[in-house]
Amino acid sequence: MAILQDILYKTGIKSVKGTLDINIKAIETDSRKAAKGTAFIAVRGVHTDGHQFIDAALQKGAVAVICEIMPAQLQAEVTYVQVENTAIATGQMAHNFYGRPSESLKLVGVTGTNGKTTIATLLYKLFMALGYKAGLMSTVQNQIGDNVLEATHTTPDAISLNALLQQMLQEGCTHVFMETSSHAIHQHRIAGLRYTGAVFSNITHDHLDYHKTFEEYIRVKKSFFDSMPSEGFAISNADDKRGTVMLQNTQAKKYYYSLRTMADFKGKILENNLTGLVMNVDDQEVHFRLIGEFNAYNLLAVYGTAVCLGQDKHEVLRCLSVLSGAEGRFEYIVSVNKRIMGIIDYAHTPDALINVLSTIQKLRRGHEQVITVVGCGGDRDRKKRPVMGEAACSYSDKVIFTSDNPRSEEPSEIIREIEAGLNTAAKRKYISIVDRKEAIKAAVSLANPEDIVLIAGKGHEKYQEIKGVKYPFDDKQVLREVFEMLEK
Ligand SMILES: Nc1ncnc2c1ncn2[C@@H]1O[C@H](COP(=O)(O)OP(=O)(O)OP(=O)(O)O)[C@@H](O)[C@H]1O
Numbered sequence: 001m002a003i004l005q006d007i008l009y010k011t012g013i014k015s016v017k018g019t020l021d022i023n024i025k026a027i028e029t030d031s032r033k034a035a036k037g038t039a040f041i042a043v044r045g046v047h048t049d050g051h052q053f054i055d056a057a058l059q060k061g062a063v064a065v066i067c068e069i070m071p072a073q074l075q076a077e078v079t080y081v082q083v084e085n086t087a088i089a090t091g092q093m094a095h096n097f098y099g100r101p102s103e104s105l106k107l108v109g110v111t112g113t114n115g116k117t118t119i120a121t122l123l124y125k126l127f128m129a130l131g132y133k134a135g136l137m138s139t140v141q142n143q144i145g146d147n148v149l150e151a152t153h154t155t156p157d158a159i160s161l162n163a164l165l166q167q168m169l170q171e172g173c174t175h176v177f178m179e180t181s182s183h184a185i186h187q188h189r190i191a192g193l194r195y196t197g198a199v200f201s202n203i204t205h206d207h208l209d210y211h212k213t214f215e216e217y218i219r220v221k222k223s224f225f226d227s228m229p230s231e232g233f234a235i236s237n238a239d240d241k242r243g244t245v246m247l248q249n250t251q252a253k254k255y256y257y258s259l260r261t262m263a264d265f266k267g268k269i270l271e272n273n274l275t276g277l278v279m280n281v282d283d284q285e286v287h288f289r290l291i292g293e294f295n296a297y298n299l300l301a302v303y304g305t306a307v308c309l310g311q312d313k314h315e316v317l318r319c320l321s322v323l324s325g326a327e328g329r330f331e332y333i334v335s336v337n338k339r340i341m342g343i344i345d346y347a348h349t350p351d352a353l354i355n356v357l358s359t360i361q362k363l364r365r366g367h368e369q370v371i372t373v374v375g376c377g378g379d380r381d382r383k384k385r386p387v388m389g390e391a392a393c394s395y396s397d398k399v400i401f402t403s404d405n406p407r408s409e410e411p412s413e414i415i416r417e418i419e420a421g422l423n424t425a426a427k428r429k430y431i432s433i434v435d436r437k438e439a440i441k442a443a444v445s446l447a448n449p450e451d452i453v454l455i456a457g458k459g460h461e462k463y464q465e466i467k468g469v470k471y472p473f474d475d476k477q478v479l480r481e482v483f484e485m486l487e488k
């Protein structure tokens with residue numbers, strides 16, 4: 001409950017019709033959720049314009065309307081507030097409505113093309129290990145201390161985001177680590193939040209279906225750093241081509257991490273193999289359980305962020321060295337007898353798949369075969385199917401094409417489209433098995449001792465969506481069962 005006037009702070013009011021001295025029980029951008037006492041905010045989305053639903057919200061009992069264009073007909077008992085931009089106003093109002101929770105927390109946002117979930121999750125785990133109660137908001141899951149909340153898959157909207165921050169604060173969290181996607185920044189879902197720290201991982205050509213050009217994608221990410229307050233800190237990857245541009249105009253204190261040049265947080269890889277990373281970090285030699293060069297970057301980002309948050313360097317490295325990564329991100333299990341290395345990874349785009357497979361190639365000592373199990377989701381970008389097929393074959397010794405989440409499509413048809421991208425050499429390397437469990441079984445059967453089996457595409461997901469039904473399916477669990485069954 002709040003007074004309308006009190007939650008309009010920083011919303012950029014242009015005009016008001018009616019009284020601002022009314023009680024607001026909830027704020028909503030979805031007219032279907034409006035009820036007695038709701039303030040309805042008309043936001044223009046990609047597909048629909050909330051202004052069309054003002055009447056529907058009023059019928060449900062909304063008492064205030066926040067809009068960019070005043071409706072032609074105004075109702076006498078309703079308050080109308082016209083603002084410059086309702087998406088920004090939603091962020092500000094949500095933050096005000098929930099008591100400006102980010103100002104009482106240390107909130108850190110992580111942005112970049114790859115590594116957001118990994119970095120945010122590692123930060124969360126690190127701060128828990130350091131004895132704090134931490135919150136995590138990621139595409140895999142939200143957590144308040146040890147309590148796991150339902151997975152969301154996307155950054156929540158401004159209203160649920162602030163409600164969650166308030167809950168985290170009320171439950172005693174001191175630090176919150178949040179994956180901040182370029183969509184969330186662009187749609188102003190984070191408007192109003194006060195960040196203590198902003199972290200940049202890297203940038204590649206991804207999400208271009210949404211942000212029409214690469215320049216636009218960079219501009220959106222950079223705007224997150226531009227909006228950081230001077231008391232905050234911004235930390236960036238000095239080895240990424242766009243690493244410096246990101247921090248060019250920020251008011252926040254600037255820090256860089258690097259594996260290649262002088263930087264505030266400097267790391268050097270001493271060993272990088274399938275048992276982990278050995279790195280020299282600020283003159284200390286540390287062993288980490290995470291593997292691959294990209295994780296060396298993620299670890300440096302986490303280390304630098306923790307130090308910027310005032311933590312002791314030695315203590316941070318000690319805790320970090322025993323942490324495992326985020327679920328389904330280059331997660332591995334080794335079979336007991338044949339020492340087959342099974343890797344589960346969420347890679348479901350050609351870019352990510354090549355990334356993961358080239359990391360595996362670099363980790364190989366020479367004799368191991370790489371056997372990849374992969375598919376493509378249905379009802380999604382069809383153009384990537386042949387490219388995924390090509391990528392899997394060029395970087396693996398053997399490939400088994402299978403189903404991912406076929407959704408409404410025919411699984412065998414999707415596989416045919418993947419196969420269409422294969423050249424003659426690639427055609428000798430693969431087989432296709434529609435059933436994902438059978439495919440994993442086949443991959444493990446083909447493996448010799450110490451070979452590497454990559455199961456790509458689904459990572460942490462616990463289901464497989466076939467013809468509109470979600471069936472329980474967990475790559476890691478299935479792999480464990482297959483290892484046990486075949487090594488009896
Ligand atoms: N720093 C990194 N650089 C390149 N690839 C990475 C990095 N960190 C993780 N990866 C790989 O990239 C993929 C995505 O990792 P992760 O889920 O951490 O990223 P994300 O930024 O959260 O992605 P999304 O935008 O899908 O939420 C995985 O295949 C992972 O193994």
Ligand SMILES: [Mg+2]
Binds near residue numbers: 140
């Ligand atoms: Mg993510």
